[in-house]
Amino acid sequence: MKLIKHLIAMSAIALTAFAVAAPTPVGNEAPDVLIKRISNEVINTAKADKDIQAGNVGKVTDLVDAKILPYVDFQRMTALAAGRFWRDATPAQKTALSNEFRTLLIHTYSGALSQIKDETVDFKPMRADPADTEVEVRSQVNVQRGEPIQLNYRLAKGPSGWKIFDINVLGAWLVETYKGTFASEIGKGGIDGLIKKLAERNQQLANKPVKAGK
Amino acid sequence: MTTRSHFLPTSWQRLALALGVAATLAGCATGARGTAGTAGANPRDPYEKFNRQMFAFNDAVDRVALKPAASAYKQVLPTFVQTGISNFFGNLSDLWSGANNLMQGKGAAGLSDLTRFSLNSTFGLAGLLDIGSEAGLPKHNEDFGQTLGAWGVASGPYLMLPLLGPSTVRDAVVIPIDIAADPWAYKQPVGWRNFGTAVRAVDQRAAVLEASNLMEEAALDRYEFIRDGFLQRRQSRITDNGEQKIRFRKETRQDDAPANGSSIMAAYPDDPGASPEASTSAPVQSDAKRIRAAYTDDPGPTDAAPAENLPPAALAVSSKPALK
Numbered sequence: 108m109k110l111i112k113h114l115i116a117m118s119a120i121a122l123t124a125f126a127v128a129a130p131t132p133v134g135n136e137a138p139d140v141l142i143k144r145i146s147n148e149v150i151n152t153a154k155a156d157k158d159i160q161a162g163n164v165g166k167v168t169d170l171v172d173a174k175i176l177p178y179v180d181f182q183r184m185t186a187l188a189a190g191r192f193w194r195d196a197t198p199a200q201k202t203a204l205s206n207e208f209r210t211l212l213i214h215t216y217s218g219a220l221s222q223i224k225d226e227t228v229d230f231k232p233m234r235a236d237p238a239d240t241e242v243e244v245r246s247q248v249n250v251q252r253g254e255p256i257q258l259n260y261r262l263a264k265g266p267s268g269w270k271i272f273d274i275n276v277l278g279a280w281l282v283e284t285y286k287g288t289f290a291s292e293i294g295k296g297g298i299d300g301l302i303k304k305l306a307e308r309n310q311q312l313a314n315k316p317v318k319a320g321k
Numbered sequence: 322m323t324t325r326s327h328f329l330p331t332s333w334q335r336l337a338l339a340l341g342v343a344a345t346l347a348g349c350a351t352g353a354r355g356t357a358g359t360a361g362a363n364p365r366d367p368y369e370k371f372n373r374q375m376f377a378f379n380d381a382v383d384r385v386a387l388k389p390a391a392s393a394y395k396q397v398l399p400t401f402v403q404t405g406i407s408n409f410f411g412n413l414s415d416l417w418s419g420a421n422n423l424m425q426g427k428g429a430a431g432l433s434d435l436t437r438f439s440l441n442s443t444f445g446l447a448g449l450l451d452i453g454s455e456a457g458l459p460k461h462n463e464d465f466g467q468t469l470g471a472w473g474v475a476s477g478p479y480l481m482l483p484l485l486g487p488s489t490v491r492d493a494v495v496i497p498i499d500i501a502a503d504p505w506a507y508k509q510p511v512g513w514r515n516f517g518t519a520v521r522a523v524d525q526r527a528a529v530l531e532a533s534n535l536m537e538e539a540a541l542d543r544y545e546f547i548r549d550g551f552l553q554r555r556q557s558r559i560t561d562n563g564e565q566k567i568r569f570r571k572e573t574r575q576d577d578a579p580a581n582g583s584s585i586m587a588a589y590p591d592d593p594g595a596s597p598e599a600s601t602s603a604p605v606q607s608d609a610k611r612i613r614a615a616y617t618d619d620p621g622p623t624d625a626a627p628a629e630n631l632p633p634a635a636l637a638v639s640s641k642p643a644l645k
Contacts, residue, residue, distance in 0.1 A: 182596035190591040215539040222531060231562070239582035245562060254462055257562050261585055265595040272595075278557025279550040282589070287363065287545045304541055312538055 138262045138269040139233045141178065142244045146228050149174050153223040160221060167217040180263070180270035181209040187272065188285040189301075192293050200298045207305035212281075214312040226250055228258070240264040366479045366548060375481035376544050382484065383526075388533075391526035403524065405449040410505070410521045411460065412441045412448030417502040421463035425471040425565070433458045462558070464499050466492030470559035473569035479548055487551040 136144070149170065153159050158166045185205040186193045196204065231245040241263045247255040259275035273282045292301040363369060394403070419434030437453030437460070445452045454460060469491055470476060477490030485496070500506055505521070508514040540546035560567065586592060 180596050183593070186593045186596075187589050187591065193591065193593055211539070215535060219535060231564075236582065241582040241585045243585055247562070254460055257557065259562070263595055270595070273589075275557075277550075278554035278562070280553060280588075283553055284546060284549045287549050288541045291545065292541060308538075308541065315538075 136268065138235075138242045138260075138264075139230065139244050141262070141269055142246070142260055142271075143230060145174060145178060146246065149220070150223060150226065150228065153220050154225070160223075162221045164217070167220050168213065170220065171213055171217055178269070178271055180265070180272045181205050181212075183263070183270075183272045184208070184282060187282045188289050189293070189298075190286055190290060192290070192298060196298050200302065203302050204298065204305070207302055207309060208285075210309045211305055211312070214309060229255070242269075363548075365552060368478055368480060372479060372481040372548070373544055375483055376547070378483060379481065379486060380543075387522070387526050388530070390523045391530055394523050395527045395530060403527065404451075406520060406524050407528065408441070408445070408451045409448040410517075410524065411451070412438060412445065413504045414462070415441070415453075415460070416504060417499070418461045418463040420502070421465060421468045422461060424468045425463070427565070430461055434461055464492075465495045465502070466499075467559050469495065470556075471565060471567060473567055476552075476555065479552060481548075487547060489552070489555065492555070 152170055152174065156166060156170075159170060182201070182205045185208045186201070188208070189196070189204065193201070227249045229247050229249065231247070233242060233244055235242040241261065244260045244262065246258050246260075248258055249255045257275065257277055260271050261273040261275075261280075262269040262271050273280050275281070289301060292304055296303070366372060415434045415438040419431045419438065421431075422428075422434055423431035437458045440453045440456065440458075441448050441451060444450075451460075466489070474491055476492070480488050480490050480493050482488050482493055482496075488496075505514065505517055508517060536543070536546060536550075557563075559565070
C-alpha cells in the first residue's frame with residue numbers, strides 16, 4: 108500500500124522535476140525575508156479560508172505542505188533531536204524516524220493553525236553576520252489576550268537555499284524539548300522502539316479530528 | 322481590620338506553601354537517594370523521582386477539578402466576562418511586574434507597566450478594560466524569580482511544586498515574596514479573597530487550555546516534555562527572548578550570547594550537518610564543515626556518508642507526508 112503510494116509520489120516528483128525549467132530564484136532569499144514571507148502567506152491563507160478555521164484536516168495539511176514543508180529540513184531536525192544515537196541508526200531507520208517525527212509535528216501543530224484569528228506577527232532585528240550559514244530569526248505573535256507569543260526559527264544555508272532546522276515557541280526549542288524524550292525512549296527500546304512509539308501516536312492522532320477555533 | 326491579616330496570604334495558599342516546603346524537604350532526601358542509582362538521570366533534574374510524584378498528584382487534581390472547571394468556564398461564560406476577569410487580575414499583576422522590571426534595570430518597561438496600571442485602574446474601570454494594551458503599552462509578566470535570574474542567580478534544579486506546578490529551586494524559595502506582593506492577597510473580606518483566587522486560577526487554566534491539549538498530543542512523555550519546555554521557557558523569559566543581558570555571570574551561557582552562526586551551532590553538539598538535497602549534489606560549504614569540526618562529539622562527514630548516499634528519489638518521497 109505504502110509502496111504504491113511511494114511509486115506514485117516518485118513519478119509525480121520526477122515529472123515535476125522535468126517540468127521545471129530553471130531553478131527558482133527563491134533559493135537566494137535572505138533567511139529573515141523568507142520567514143516573513145512564509146509567515147504572512149500562512150497567516151493570510153489561514154485567516155481567509157473558512158474551511159481551515161473550521162478545522163478541515165485536509166486543507167490544513169495542504170497549507171502546511173505547500174507553504175511550510177519545502178523550507179524545513181526534517182531529517183536534520185530529527186537527527187539533532189536523536190543526538191548521539193543518530194550515528195548508530197541504519198539509513199532505513201533514519202528515514203522512518205524522520206517521517207514519523209515529521210508526521211507527528213504536522214498533526215499536532217496543524218491544530219494551532221486552525222486557531223489563527225486575527226493575530227499579527229512582529230519581527231525582531233536579525234543579529235547575524237552576512238557570511239553566517241546558520242542564523243536565528245526572532246518574531247512574536249501578538250494575541251488578543253495576554254503576552255505576545257515568542258516564535259523563533261533557526262535556519263541553515265544549504266545548496267537549495269535556507270532551511271529551518273529548529274523552531275522555538277514560547278521560549279522552548281523543539282529539538283531541545285524532544286531530545287530528552289527521544290533519549291529515554293531509545294534507552295528503553297532502541298531506535299525501533301522510538302519509531303514504533305511515534306507511529307502509534309501518529310495513528311491515534313490521525314483518527315482524531317482537528318479542533319475548530321473558538 | 323487587624324494588622325495581622327495584612328501579612329497573611331489566603332489560607333489555601335498557606336496550605337500549599339506548607340505542603341510545598343514539607344514535601345520539598347522530605348522529597349529532597351528521598352529524591353537524592355532515589356536517583357543515586359537511576360540510569361539516565363537528567364543532570365538538571367536530580368529530584369526526578371519526587372518531581373514525578375508531584376506531577377502525578379498535580380495531574381490528578383487538574384484532571385479531576387481544575388480542567389473541567391476551566392472548560393466549563395470557557396464554554397459557559399460570555400467572552401467579554403472572561404476578558405474582564407482576565408484583565409482585572411492582569412492589571413493587579415502589572416504593579417509587581419513593573420516593580421520587577423525596574424529592579425532588573427529595565428526602566429522603560431517598568432514605567433510602562435506602572436502607566437498601564439494607572440491607566441487601566443482609572444479609565445479602565447478598575448482594570449476590567451485593558452486600555453493600556455490598546456494605547457500601545459505591551460503587557461509584561463515579571464516575577465521576583467526572574468529578577469533574581471537577571472541578576473545572575475542560577476536557577477537550581479527543576480522542582481515540581483504541589484498545586485503550584487513546575488518551578489525551580491530559586492523560584493520556589495521566593496514564592497512567599499511574590500505572594501506578599503500580590504494586591505489581591507490583602508482583599509477583605511477573606512471570603513471574597515478566596516473566591517477571587519479560585520476564579521483567577523480557573524481563568525489562567527482556561528487561557529492555556531488549548532495549548533495544554535496541543536501538548537497532550539505532541540508529547541510522548543508529558544513529564545519530560547513539560548520539564549524541558551518549562552526550563553527553556555523560564556530561561557527565555559528571564560532573558561526576554563535574548564534581549565536582556567544577565568549580570569554577574571562569569572560564563573556566558575548560550576541563551577545570553579548574541580545569536581551568531583557559531584554560537585547557534587554550539588547548542589547542537591551532535592549535529593550531523595544539513596540533509597542531502599534531492600536536487601543536484603552541491604559540495605558542502607566549508608563554513609559548515611569548520612563549524613562541525615569544532616564539536617568533540619561530532620562523527621564528522623565520513624560517518625554521515627552512508628546516509629547521504631540514499632538515492633534522491635527516496636528522499637523526494639519523504640517530502641510527501643505519509644498520512645492515513
